[in-house]
Amino acid sequence: MARDEARSLAEAMARLDPAGRELVLAGFDPAERERLCYLWEAWERSDQREPDLPWRTWLVMAGRGYGKTRMGAEWVRRTAAAEPMARIALVGATMAEARSVMVEGDSGILAICPDPERPAWEPSLGRLRFPGGARALVYSAAEPESLRGPQHHFAWCDEIAKWPLGPEAWDNLMLGLRCGALPRAMATTTPRPVALVRKLLGREGVKTTRGRTRDNALHLAGAFIADVERDYAGTNLGRQELGGELIDDVEGSLWPRTLIERSRAAGPIPDLRRIVIGVDPPASEEGICGISVCALGADGLAYVLADATVAGLGPQGWARAVAGAAQAWGADRVVAEANQGGAMVEAVLRGADIHLPVRRVIAHPGKSARAEPVAALFEAGRAKFAGGFPELEDQLAGLIVGGGYEGPGRSPDRADAMVWAMTELMLGKRRAEPRITRL
Numbered sequence: 001m002a003r004d005e006a007r008s009l010a011e012a013m014a015r016l017d018p019a020g021r022e023l024v025l026a027g028f029d030p031a032e033r034e035r036l037c038y039l040w041e042a043w044e045r046s047d048q049r050e051p052d053l054p055w056r057t058w059l060v061m062a063g064r065g066y067g068k069t070r071m072g073a074e075w076v077r078r079t080a081a082a083e084p085m086a087r088i089a090l091v092g093a094t095m096a097e098a099r100s101v102m103v104e105g106d107s108g109i110l111a112i113c114p115d116p117e118r119p120a121w122e123p124s125l126g127r128l129r130f131p132g133g134a135r136a137l138v139y140s141a142a143e144p145e146s147l148r149g150p151q152h153h154f155a156w157c158d159e160i161a162k163w164p165l166g167p168e169a170w171d172n173l174m175l176g177l178r179c180g181a182l183p184r185a186m187a188t189t190t191p192r193p194v195a196l197v198r199k200l201l202g203r204e205g206v207k208t209t210r211g212r213t214r215d216n217a218l219h220l221a222g223a224f225i226a227d228v229e230r231d232y233a234g235t236n237l238g239r240q241e242l243g244g245e246l247i248d249d250v251e252g253s254l255w256p257r258t259l260i261e262r263s264r265a266a267g268p269i270p271d272l273r274r275i276v277i278g279v280d281p282p283a284s285e286e287g288i289c290g291i292s293v294c295a296l297g298a299d300g301l302a303y304v305l306a307d308a309t310v311a312g313l314g315p316q317g318w319a320r321a322v323a324g325a326a327q328a329w330g331a332d333r334v335v336a337e338a339n340q341g342g343a344m345v346e347a348v349l350r351g352a353d354i355h356l357p358v359r360r361v362i363a364h365p366g367k368s369a370r371a372e373p374v375a376a377l378f379e380a381g382r383a384k385f386a387g388g389f390p391e392l393e394d395q396l397a398g399l400i401v402g403g404g405y406e407g408p409g410r411s412p413d414r415a416d417a418m419v420w421a422m423t424e425l426m427l428g429k430r431r432a433e434p435r436i437t438r439l
Helices: 003-013 018-026 030-038 068-082 095-103 166-176 195-200 213-219 222-232 236-241 257-262 314-329 342-351 367-379 390-398 413-427
Strands: 057-062 087-092 120-122 127-129 135-140 154-158 184-189 206-211 272-280 288-297 302-307 333-337 358-361 383-385
Touching (some): 057 195, 095 135, 166 195, 222 236, 257 390, 272 413, 288 413, 302 413, 314 333, 333 413
Parallel strands (some): 087 135, 154 184, 302 383, 333 358
C-alpha cells in the first residue's frame, strides 16, 4: 500500500466509529495490517506534522492523550533513519520516566519501530543503537550536570514542564547540541506556566504546535473523552490538561508562579537543624495521603525537601509510607491532622519502632487561612523549594487568598501537608513537653 493511499485510508477511518474501523482493518491480510499500523504517515494528523525547516526547537504543547509521545518517538525514528551518524539525546523528567515512557512505553521508540528498524536497547547503559548506525542516549533532567559535556545532533525532550530543574537542564543540553549542520530539539509537554515553557514561547527559532485531547479522538475511547469533558470542561484544569492552554495564575493565588520560581533554592542546601514530616491523611481508605518533608537549615531558612505523597494504599499503607519517609529523612517530628487519622500515624510509627514526637493538630480555620502565613514566608524569602515539585506546585498555585481552591484534584492534600510542616518549623508556638505525644 502506497503512503498516499494509506493516508487516505486513515482519514476515511477517522470518520468511522471503532466497530467500523475494525471492520475495515479486517479486510487486509495480517502482514498488510501490521505494516499499516507501523506506517506513521498513514495515521499522523496534519496538526502533528513536523514544521518546515529551519527551526532550532519544535515545541509541542498539547492536552493529555493528544499523541505527543508518539510524535516524539516517530520524530526520533525518522531522524535516526535520515541521519545514520546522529547522536540523539532523550531527556525525561527523571531517568525512570525517560525509560518507561520515551523508550519502553506503549507509544515509545521500541513500540513504534517495526522489526527491521527497531533499535537495540541496552538498559544498563541507557543507550539505543539503530540499525543504520544512529545512537540515542537517555538522560534525566533531574541531573543537569549529566548533560554538561556530551555533544548531540538532535534531542527529544519529554514533559519539559515537569522537569525539576528545567532551565538548568535545558541550558546544559543546548550548549551541547552543536553537532551537524542544523542541530535541533523537539520538546513535548502538557502546558504549565513554568519558567522553561515561558522561556521557549515566542523565542526566535522555536516553532510551536498546540492541540487538544479531543483532536486525537480516533485513538481514544469515546467514554474517556465524554467523562473527562463532563468533569473538567470549563475548569482551569480542563483548559490546561485537555485543551492544551497555557493557563496564567489563578486570580488571587497565594503562590503565583512567579513566586514559586523565585523561591527555588540556589546552590547546595545548608546543614539541616530540624526535619519535619507534614501529613494530610485521606478522608477515605482509597484517598490520597499528602506527605511533605520540610527542614530548617542552619541559615535560618525553611526548605521543602520532598513530596512523598501516596494514594490508594489504605490506612495501614499510607501510615507506613509516613513511617518510611520519617526513617529515610531522619525526621525529628511528624505533624498530622488528628481529625483525619493522626492516631493511625502514631500507631504505625510505634509498630515500626520509630521513636520521635508526633503532633496531632486540629484543622480549625480554612485551608487558605492556614496557608496564608506560610505563603508570607515564601514572599519574604524565608522558605525555599529544594528542587521542583510539579504536583505540589500546581496545588499551591490553586490556593486563593481569602478562601477557595482552583487547583487539580478535589483537595490540596500535598499543599496541606507542606503547610503543616512549615507551620511547625517556622510558625509553631512553643509548647510544654508533656503536651507532645512521644513514642
